Amino acid sequence: MNVKPMNLLFTSSGRRGYLLDYFRSALDGRGEIHAANSDQRASSFLHADKSVVTPLIYDENYIPFLLEYSVANRIKAIIPLFDIDLPILASAKTRFAEVGTTIVVSSPAVAMICNDKLKTDSFLRSNGFNTPASFTSLADTLDALARNLIEFPLVVKPRWGMGSIGVNMAENEGELIVFYEKVRREVQRSYLKYESNVDLEHSVLIQQVLKGHEYGLDVVNDLDGNYVTTFVKKKLAMRAGETDAAITIDSDQLKSLGKKLAGALGHIGNLDVDIFVADDNVSILELNNRFGGGYPFSHLAGADIPQAILAWIRGEQPAPEWLHVRHGVTGTKDLVIRCLSD
């Protein structure tokens, strides 16, 4: 088989060095791994053949910089790994296509549904999924509390947010009011302000806390947005807002949910989904349209979505075994110290 070499660029590569390793294996020597990040100390740089420090995502030079870099380095595909990168790259998809670079990213509309937790809420509701009651107004929240439609504890967090940044648990009205004001101020001081400026008066989300156990899904569509597969994992430990340990499980119920979600959203590539299950009640909490901190637990159990993505880019079909996981595989993230400069 004569496979053409293919250079890949990972943007906002951050701490996801393991993902670059997966793609390196998938390339099997036929292409280079490039990593881009605005911080020169990203540990993923240690896993790349070449790495580049970029302007900040919201800098006007960000897209021109990546375009120039892609041309100069014959980048065949860009794989963004950070939420706020997605809408920016989604909007620039055709400009990159013109220079021969495929961005593995959904439409701007899909990126917005995932990044804006209020849009996530209405998307899920209108498609018949359970999701926790959500508010962006303090008055509406207090009203719903008074009418016993919701109850404490409530989560107060940035409407456009990610990970555990600014996530607070309010157990009473005093905390609710204080956290609401605090999150609003914090959003304005952080890079979350860029997306939040769309609707500053509704930049804080107040949400019913879900009971039950947390699960994570990888819901995979191909590059045309057609459903391919779903992997289900039970989360066993969290750290710094991401899955730190998990076990792959067999669940027809959650696989069906993944398939239904994929059909409704029509995203491209991997959709990382956070789910709470209490008794038979399944609620969806968050959608993130990128490889998340939970994907490596699927990969550990035999999945190989990086190989599948490379096949789709080449116009080929992935091998069936890349699209399945063994059930009952438990994994954990381990810390390793690496030298950046000596």
Place this chain on the structure above:
Amino acid sequence: MNVKPMNLLFTSSGRRGYLLDYFRSALDGRGEIHAANSDQRASSFLHADKSVVTPLIYDENYIPFLLEYSVANRIKAIIPLFDIDLPILASAKTRFAEVGTTIVVSSPAVAMICNDKLKTDSFLRSNGFNTPASFTSLADTLDALARNLIEFPLVVKPRWGMGSIGVNMAENEGELIVFYEKVRREVQRSYLKYESNVDLEHSVLIQQVLKGHEYGLDVVNDLDGNYVTTFVKKKLAMRAGETDAAITIDSDQLKSLGKKLAGALGHIGNLDVDIFVADDNVSILELNNRFGGGYPFSHLAGADIPQAILAWIRGEQPAPEWLHVRHGVTGTKDLVIRCLSD
């Protein structure tokens, strides 16, 4: 050289697998690495020759369990890696000595000075070190604010606490009051309640937020509490409450501070020290008498305190090169996925 084999047991080994690797290298094949943790999914178990799930630290069977395990496995030395483990093991030191097991831990008094942030405060002040103004009473805090002795922002956190658990930043009086009550409730619901029960009415610490850049020290004493050396690192990134990236630096000022601190405290082994430097103003924030999340950055730069500890246990002198770091070495923690069961 005929060195006797030596089995080592690491308690509360948690995520510190890299530390077990350092000691494995130091043993150089002459002894076993044992890891103990109350959670069977501790990633450090993957770095041990043998691992054992223990009762919880505050369980009455914890010490009897470890004693029995130490005898059965001919454990020569125990190295605890978790703050709340330290006072419990410090109190049991002679019982272990009777069965031939050395615990690398300070006296109960030193353990208390480090774990109780109010004791840390008075220890530092009475020995002439700068440390942020600290209060355990809301009334005293409001009074100090009114008299302009302190100003917002203030940190509100558990007096007996660790890492980033329950650490809140209050920017005004409303937040201060809400966080004070919240931390008090959280302490009572977590395992922090055991130490906090000593003085429940003063279980929350309110502290002036320090300005400046954060540094970390490893202040090393030998097993008799005599000062040996200090390593200085500038912290470059934090994650989940611990140092995620750092660079070793040369600072006579901070080394002198380490030496003075070691003399005043008389601890045993490694003392992990958090420091803020603003202009020429140096303040000490926390003392943790164990290998901390910052030690690997010293090790990366050439230090080898594990080797030194083994030498001291054998009654030998460490090689001088184990007690020095190269300056300007930058390290980062990287995430690696490992399989716990398949």
